[in-house]
Amino acid sequence: MNKSTLTYMLPLALFASTAHAMTDNSNVIVVENELNQVVNDLLSTATLDEHLNTVLSSDVQHAMIKEGANVGISSRRWLDSEVAVFKSKYGYKPTELYFTSDAVAILVNKDNPIQSISINALADIFGCQSSLIPIQWQSVSPVLVNNTELTQVNAYSVNGDLSAHRNFTKMITCYDGQKTATKSLNNREDLIDTIESKENAIGYTVYKSQDKDIKRIDIIDKNGEIFGLDHETILSGRYPLANVYYMYLNLEPTNRSLSPQQTAFVNYVMTSEAQTTFENSGFIGLPPAAIERNQVVLKQQQPEIQGGYK
Known part of the structure; x- marks a missing residue:
């Protein structure tokens, strides 16, 4: 263009x-x-x-x-x-426009029966403590209480993966005298390979929509509501581990x-070239419905009566 x-x-x-x-x-x-x-x-x-x-x-x-x-x-x-x-x-x-967003995806092995995890459990697994206490999968979710195949939780992340992302970082930041059981890996490919090869593994990483094969689990917020990871829950602010960024004029x-x-x-x-730049930088490109919403706000096109972003 x-x-x-x-x-x-x-x-x-x-x-x-x-x-x-x-x-x-x-x-x-x-x-x-x-x-x-x-x-x-x-x-x-x-x-x-x-x-x-x-x-x-x-x-x-x-x-x-x-x-x-x-x-x-x-x-x-x-x-x-x-x-x-x-x-x-x-x-x-x-004038308020959508700019971009980011989200943290929680990944587990495909053979792990867990489908969702609470914010409190994530804090226990990935958070920093003065002394580290091993966490068992049976204590993470009710569906795993009688599971005898999964034992100690093995937590992983990618070194520097969240350096530009605000939410979730507070939960995993260590201060003086604190430490974490999360093992840091060199890159995203190592993280995915590790989780795919270890049944006890769990990891967090910046969400990318093209990661289709790895198992992502839903998040239970502090009110007990369960949210999956998709464009709608992210841009609506409902996904607990997401940030939405706005451009104001x-x-x-x-x-x-x-x-x-x-x-x-x-x-x-709002161009496709810009969406590629967002994704290459670890953020999420705007979906078509969000771009359309921006164009309606800017009076570049007429609004349509349909579902989507308000």
């Missing part, structure tokens, strides 16, 4: 000239730290009229409300109070507030 196509995908009304449209923020995207690398990966493959810079912020909402940033990428949705302050200042609400309803290169980036994020 060439840069002229990217620039003019947003409604033409957005490009009406205004005296204040081009500000010091016209070449800036505000991002949270763990997303900085993937955003720069996207920028390196996008065709833009001018270079965009990323600015790190732990409070994207503040940067957009107080500092006037036009594009912000955040791991949390805006609070109603923040939306109210933004609307009071600018006269309209911030200071987008005026009737005239231009984004610079042409910012507009081009917004549109580029």
Whole structure:
């Protein structure tokens, strides 16, 4: 897709000239730290009229409300109070788009009869303790109580696999005096091979939809509800080991507030090329329904009455 196509995908009304449209923020995207690398990966493959810079912020909402940033990428949705302050200042609400997501998949051997596991059990298996106590599979799930073939749980992960992913990391982070029984392997292939060869094995890794052959188990949240791992549960926020990242725009309803290169980036994020970049970076590409939702929000197409993302 060439840069002229990217620039003019947003409604033409957005490009009406205004005296204040081009500000010091016209070449800036505000991002949270763990997303900085993937955003720069996207920028390196996008065709833009001018270079965009990323600015790190732990409070994207503040940067957009107080500092006037036009594009912000955040791991949390805006609070109603923040939306109210933004609307009071600018006269309209911030525009919310899906950006990407990530999730942790829990993998077990195909011969393991377990189908789901609780958050508490995951904390016991992968978490850090002052002293390590062997965990038996019989204590992990009621369906394994009478199983005599499975014995001690063997936990595995991939070294550095979650370095850019916020959720779940808190559960597995060790502090002074703590240690974990999880064995770290060199790469994803080693993890999958190990789990496939060891019946007692369990592992965690960043979710990739193309991993079809390895057995993934569902997660039981703290309320006792069971959630499988798919695009719908991830983007709806229901899957307990997932993060959803949003792109927020200071987008005026009737005239231009984004610079042409910012507009081009917004549109580029929805291309197939961008989805490949997300997946190569350990994140999850947007499914068609999420891209359609973004396009409806941007008035690039008319909404359809059907199931999907709201």
